[in-house]
Amino acid sequence: MQITSRKKVRRWFTKILWRHIVGIIVAIFSLFPLIWMISAAFDVTNQLSTQQLIPVHKGFDNFNALFSNEExxxxxxxxxxxxxxxxxxxxxxxxxxxxxxxxxxxxxxxxxxxxxxxxxxxxxxxxxxxxxxxxxxxxxxxxxxxxxxxxxxxxxxxxxxxxxxxxxxxxxxxxxxxxxxxxxxxxxxxxxxxxxxxxxxxxxxxxxxxxxxxxxxxxxxxxxxxxxxxxxxxxxxxxxxxxxxxxIYGSYAKNWGPFTAGALLATIPVLTLFMVLQKYLVTGLVAGSSKG
Amino acid sequence: MIGKKRFKRNLQILLVISITILLAVAALKFLQNGSWLFASFAGITAILVARTYWLGGSVHSKYLFPGVILLIFFHIYPAIYSGQVAFTNDSNGHQLSKGQAISAILEDSLIPIEAQSPINYVITIGNSDGKVFAVFEYAGSYWAGNSQSFNKLNRDNLGFSPEGKLLAIKGYQILDESLQSDYSQELQTLSIHVNSKLILSPSDFEYLEAYQPGRIYSEKEDQITDLTTKSLYSPNDNGQMVNSSGDILYPGWKINVGFRNFTSIINNSEVRRPLLAVLLWTFINAILAVFLSFIMGLVLALVFNLAEMKSKRIYRTVFITPLAIPSVLSILVWAGLFQTSNGVINRLFHSDIPWLTDAYWAKLAILLVEVWISFPYMFLITTGAIQAISSEVIEAADIDGASNFQSFTQIKLPLVLRTVGPLLVAAGAMALNNFGIIYLLTGGGPTFSNSNGNAGATDILISYTYKLAFNSQEGNNYGLASALSILNFVLIGFLSIYGLKRIKTMEGMN
The missing domain is CATH 1.10.3720.10 (MetI-like)
Structure with a gap:
């Protein structure tokens, strides 16, 4: 009994664990820009240079700046x-x-x-x-x-x-x-x-x-x-x-906050739709390209 | 029920008739403006609409017609027109016809006559043609004139107020003051040629200013003479008026230059040297982008094609997020992350890499973003292809004693390639024109020093073309840009045909 469970654990390590490691690395790569987009959008300091993964000063300043910019x-x-x-x-x-x-x-x-x-x-x-x-x-x-x-x-x-x-x-x-x-x-x-x-x-x-x-x-x-x-x-x-x-023309750092806020607001509906209709969209993408 | 049907039928006929009339009117308007090509296109479309939907066209044409007509005008015609523009010198300063350019040159040379005081005029609209005329008194007579015509008015046809103010003119409508500003553009370009030494042009809504020509054009000799310097200008082979000491009069005009745009690609080192580098990177970039993302997709598909791994669905959803974020936005976010000073990536790795400004690092950054954008798609199609391989084939190989590696290289890989091969060719053709990533990430930069600022180390053919046509520091060159587009058309055509042929022969061999 004990031998089989140990075998199972070993099997999990050799067969499954490394796949999780690969998966997590690729997941970080996939989500990397999205994570920083979210983080910058809520970072009120609006500085490329001080931006942390989890913003120290959180708030909606960037969104306000985005909507009040008449230019x-x-x-x-x-x-x-x-x-x-x-x-x-x-x-x-x-x-x-x-x-x-x-x-x-x-x-x-x-x-x-x-x-x-x-x-x-x-x-x-x-x-x-x-x-x-x-x-x-x-x-x-x-x-x-x-x-x-x-x-x-x-x-x-x-x-x-x-x-x-x-x-x-x-x-x-x-x-x-x-x-x-x-x-x-x-x-x-x-x-x-x-x-x-x-x-x-x-x-x-x-x-x-x-x-x-x-x-x-x-x-x-x-x-x-x-x-x-x-x-x-x-x-x-x-x-x-x-x-x-x-x-982002000219000084990128200056507009980083409002820009990411705008990008995030535009991404959310598209991302949500895509994920909800994932099954159909993926079929469509693959089928669409195979025809031409 | 029948009444409803008839109503619907009538509504349809009404719609078709109104579209036909609309197109016919558009055709006339185009004709009036001298755009005979657009006019004939609108006219033919009007006839075809009536023929297809009204006079009993065949069923299939009713469904095909709108798509096909738009395809012809907005996809096929622009491509053919590129072929035409490529043989002209169409560029900033060369967009007018010769006649327009010469009148612009003469217009520019006008010298005000100080001795002649401004002449009062009234703005009128000609009853016969609806054009703007200035009516004024000069040398004891009344005249109606605009840029095209200059006529003496019969005094019997004029009506005056007791104070001597002009109130009515037979054949002309005096413009109400409230409408004057609607015609300010026409008035600005109005110039009345009274005689060879006197030209009148409105300075405001009340007065005409007097000018004398500074240059004259002789149609017979096809020459412009500058009256002050006595210098003679004749046309050169680039659609410009030039004198013996090489001074050019602007603007120039559009002429056919034959193969010059194409030969300049070969002969002009300012065009050729950057173009060779751009072409090379166009190919390398497309091949590497497709190859690297395919490898990544394939490896992931193999890694996660394991029935007993329950969490693979979650991973799959996460992996396809790059597909679900609008790519313009994600590329711009990447551009921020890649900033040299303060950029997130450099801070994470405590590095100081000039990601977007050094030729090699910029190429690497572009490839990274390209792989990020396209590996999910490759993952999806290779997963599909692997799952389609019947398990019997793999089992048979196992029984025959094939190692994992052998079963992969000898069985799985060829089968996968056979399915996704055409998709890879299509992806490669698309990657050749991956404008968004290049333009938004690096703008094609860093710029080559020998290219007049138009080409950079990461430019591909399409972004170089775009910059030549719309963003050039030395004036936009539509002719050369079109020649490069033609080159691009030809390259894509050859590559697609070649790629698909290769796949066909591969399939034939199997």
């Missing part, structure tokens, strides 16, 4: 980001799924070509054409100021233009798994293609839509290059990604 309107940036990311991600999901529905269900000439063309276009990221996107939006603005530089509408359109490349293959793959008997039956009952799409396919695919919407949303939230080119590096139209970068 760097954090809440305006958040609103801008939400407007751009929500609209563009919604349009991306909608247009992507409409295209995927057609490619999955309708047999037409040029279907294979369309699918391949989307795959090839996807290989060339939109951000490579940032220079010409800038020139195009600049001249669009000569006629319609709302479509010009410094406005969110052209940015939303640009991101929506990437919709087919990002989502279509993944959504088509999912629609292909929905048995077409269902829509054949509906068709016999007299349902139109619009009814089949909105009343049958969309409800069945809701979880996938949520995943694609969230991944697109996070992707747009993280986009820096095209946003900064179209909206500019100052002014009230900036997105959060471009705006927060301004905090």
């Amino acid at each position: 760097k309107p954090y809440l305006v940036w958040v609103r801008n980001s939400l407007v751009v990311a929500t609209t563009a991600a919604l349009l991306q999901t909608l247009l992507g799924s409409a295209a995927a529905y057609s490619l999955s269900r309708h047999k037409f000439k040029g279907r294979a070509i369309t699918l391949n063309a989307i795959l090839i276009v996807q290989m060339f990221p939109q951000l490579l054409a940032a220079t010409t996107l800038f020139l195009i939006v600049n001249s669009l603005g000569d006629t319609f100021p709302l479509l010009g530089l410094g406005h969110q509408l052209p940015l939303i359109l640009i991101f929506t233009g990437a919709a087919l490349g990002v989502n279509t293959w993944m959504l088509k793959g999912f629609f292909d798994t929905i048995p077409s008997d269902i829509d054949e039956a509906a068709k016999i009952d007299g349902a139109s293609h619009a009814v089949i799409f909105t009343k049958i396919i969309i409800p069945l695919a809701t979880p996938v839509f949520v995943v694609i919407f969230l991944l697109s949303f996070i992707g747009i939230l993280n986009e820096y290059l095209i946003s900064s080119v179209i909206l500019g590096l100052d002014g009230p139209k900036m997105t959060l990604a471009v705006g927060l970068q301004q905090f």
Whole structure:
């Protein structure tokens, strides 16, 4: 009896313990920036140089400073980001799924070509054409100021233009798994293609839509290059990604506190959503990239 | 029920018609402004919308149309347009057409005539074309003029108040004072060419100032003469007016320069030397970022692929936090942690490492952050691939007496690589354009001394292009930036095709 338990302990040491050690080291590495972000956000001394893991002087000063800074309107940036990311991600999901529905269900000439063309276009990221996107939006603005530089509408359109490349293959793959008997039956009952799409396919695919919407949303939230080119590096139209970068321009140490407070506030909702929907998002991430 | 259906159908038709009309109006507006390309695009889209949704287009086109049209205009067209811009000298000071540039040069040379007192004028809008005209009295007659035209007015068409104030002009609408400020931009650029020696231009809402030209342009000889210095300027091969002693008149204009942007990549040592270093680091960075994070992901997947370890789920959740933090934010936080003086990392290790300002340390810092961001993804896909290997295969190897190491290198690794291979190629293609990490962490710096401040030791092709196009100290160069984008397009295309072919042959061999 005693021998087997000792054996068990030894087995635990050789087989399990070192895995925990590896796990803890990697966990510290994974959480490192997040921990310091939290710590700095609540450290009222607002000094890079004196910051401790557990702040000596705790408080909400950094958050107050963040909200009262009129030169760097954090809440305006958040609103801008939400407007751009929500609209563009919604349009991306909608247009992507409409295209995927057609490619999955309708047999037409040029279907294979369309699918391949989307795959090839996807290989060339939109951000490579940032220079010409800038020139195009600049001249669009000569006629319609709302479509010009410094406005969110052209940015939303640009991101929506990437919709087919990002989502279509993944959504088509999912629609292909929905048995077409269902829509054949509906068709016999007299349902139109619009009814089949909105009343049958969309409800069945809701979880996938949520995943694609969230991944697109996070992707747009993280986009820096095209946003900064179209909206500019100052002014009230900036997105959060471009705006927060301004905090660390020049003297980093001076703005470390408010910056981390702002970063933390923006991280919490995304992190929470991600963790709650972890199962679906992880599947989506892996499936999405395997298709292209 | 039927009524509701008809209502819906009518609503749809109404929507389609209004979108068609909106696009048609946009097309006309573009045409008015001379943007014939945008005009034809809007016009064709209007026709296609009507054709697809109104006049019985096929079902599949109804679903594909909006996505495809936006893809064409905001993804494919910019890429093609890059190809066009790459053959021009489009840059700061070279964005106007030749005609616009020459009128700007002439405009700049105007010399005020002190002897001529300012002339009172009224702001009017032409009834026929809606343009702004200045109406004024000069040399005993009344005239209506703007930058394009200059007409004598018939006195019979004018109406005066008893005090002699101009009240009405046939064919023109006198602008209400409250609306004047809406037209201030038009008035600022207004200049009326009365004759070759007299140009009138508004100084405010009431008076026209008199000027004489300092330079004249002769269309026949394609030359500008400076009237004060008598110097002659002719166009050079870079879209600028230049005289015999090399003085340049600004602004220049946009011209086709053929392959010059591409040849300058090879011939101009200021472009070539930094570009070679940038290209090298673009590849090394992409390969190392993918390789290191793949190795880390694979090792972790092997370590935690143990059924009896109950806590592996918790570890998994912790490991994927880097994926769940918006990467722009985490990169900026890392930039703070890496600060040389006072940065958390240097304080933790009691070191004084110039993480972001020394060429080698900065590269290391970038790789570290890249691994931090992408190892969770690699961990997830390799875990999936390992779990997909059937246990029978592994058991069979055990029975055949394969060691752990053998079973890993001979069986597990090839099978995993086969599954994740295409994903690694895709990750590599993405890593080639890892703009965010480079730009937000080091800004591409430390800067090379021989690159005019545009390229640095950690710049990759896309960040170098961005700086040339939008952040350059010597003026933004859209032409050269587009040429580099084309180079980038070609590189990615070749690498993706090559990478995927390699994987196909590997699969064929198995």
